[in-house]
Amino acid sequence: MSTVFETKLTSLPLLHKGKVRENFAVGDDKMLIVASDRLSAFDVILDQPIPEKGMVLTQMAQFWFDILTDVVPNHLTGIDPATLVSPEEAKQIRGRSMVVKRLKPLPIEAVVRGYLIGSGWKDYCATGAVCGIKLPAGMQMAAKLETPIFTPATKAAVGEHDENIDFDTMAATIGKELAEQVRDVSIQLYTKASDYAARQGIIIADTKFEFGLDENGTLTLMDEVLTADSSRFWPADQYQVGISPPSYDKQFVRDYLESVPGWNKKAPAPSLPAEIIEKTASKYRQAYEVLTGRVWMG
Template identity: 90%
Template sequence: MSTVFETKLTSLPLLHRGKVRENFSVGDDKMLIVASDRLSAFDVILDQPIPEKGMVLTQMAQFWFDILADVVPNHLTGIDPETVVSAAEAPQIKGRSMVVKKLKALPIEAVVRGYLIGSGWKDYQSTGAVCGIKLPSGMQMAAKLEEPIFTPATKAAMGEHDENIDFDTMSDVVGRDLAKQIREVSIALYTKASDYASRQGIIIADTKFEFGLDENGTLTLMDEVLTADSSRFWPADQYQVGISPPSYDKQFVRDYLESVPGWNKKAPAPVLPQDIIDKTAAKYRQAYEILTGRLWIG
């Protein structure tokens, strides 16, 4: 089983090494994105990788980019990633990389929520609203919202937490017209993806999108999209209001880490038992197979 904790490429200049992804320059206008098998939980990078996770994330994202291509342009170029690195380095990136357009990244996480869970549930419990959006009183954990809501967040620096913000604050950052466009596009993306996933027996409780602007100022979908790292996937047949449903995403790891006594959600993270690693890897693969209808072959 393929595992890559960190790529060691010398044929391309490194632009950025993030919590999971590593970006390398490919000429003036393109870059190579490689998804490692690192796992970040509570914005802390765990020391143990999840085998094949980066491959699952990349191939899941490519699946969704195809489905959602009519909603908004995306950053894919169609170039085979293995042609932009040396032959010796190709095995490191095989199945876990994309060659994409370089964009002016927007400093916003475009979060869409269809269900009341996670930080949205905590916000609602204390304020009766999520990111300034007032919700009906008396709602329970994991309740389905009447309509999906757009709840942006700031992009945090490495080791820091993203911060939920309201729409007006986002408008101050990117401008009101662009903020409105991002909100409209994000909800359209979530709605189309959610409708598709429901036919496969999966609820997309929430997700986050990232956008950039191309050289013409066109809003463009970038980074990952609707993966188990950026979304909460719930099996529809096990969903019920009032509890945190079982999931196909890294919530499984979050739940384990929160059960570890004394951990303050700062590095270093607790060591994951092997069975947690194995079950997490299986959940990523299972989500891929159910959503795409394809057998995972790595």
């Protein structure tokens, strides 16, 4: 299996290295995004890669961009990444890269929740609300919400934690009109994706979107979308209210790390056993196959 912990290219200048991706400049208005096999959990980058993870994420994101293109424009250009680098570098980035428009990113994570889980569940237990949105009393873990809710978060730098914020704080940051557009588009995206996934036997419990503005100020979907790194995917036939359902995403790794005595969720993270690495890689591949209906070919 192909494993890339860090992408290093000489054909293009490095723009930015994120938790799991490297971005390279393509002229002044485009960039090459390469997804590595690094894994981030609790905003800590683990030392061990998950084989083919970056390939799965990239190809799943491209699948969703195609499905959701009628809801909002996205940043894809359709340019073949292999035409921009040397033949040897093309092998390194095969299946894990996209050439995209360079946008002005919005400084927020657009989170949509359809179920009460994760930090939303913790917030509800403490306050009876999620990001300031009051919910009915007596709800259980993993309960389906009456309607999806939009719960934005700050976009953290590498090594820092995203923080949930309320809608008014987001509106004060990017402007009320744009905030309302982001909220409405995010819920439309989640609803369409959830309806599709349900037909494949998958529940999308929650997800996060990222947006930017193009040169005309048009809201544009960017980065990754509806991958196992940015979403919670649950098998519908194993869903049960009151427990944290099994998942196709990196919750499997989070659960393992939380079981390690004494770890304070700061770097360095505990080492993952080979069994956990393989099971995690398998879950990413399973999510791709179940959602797309395609056999994973690498």
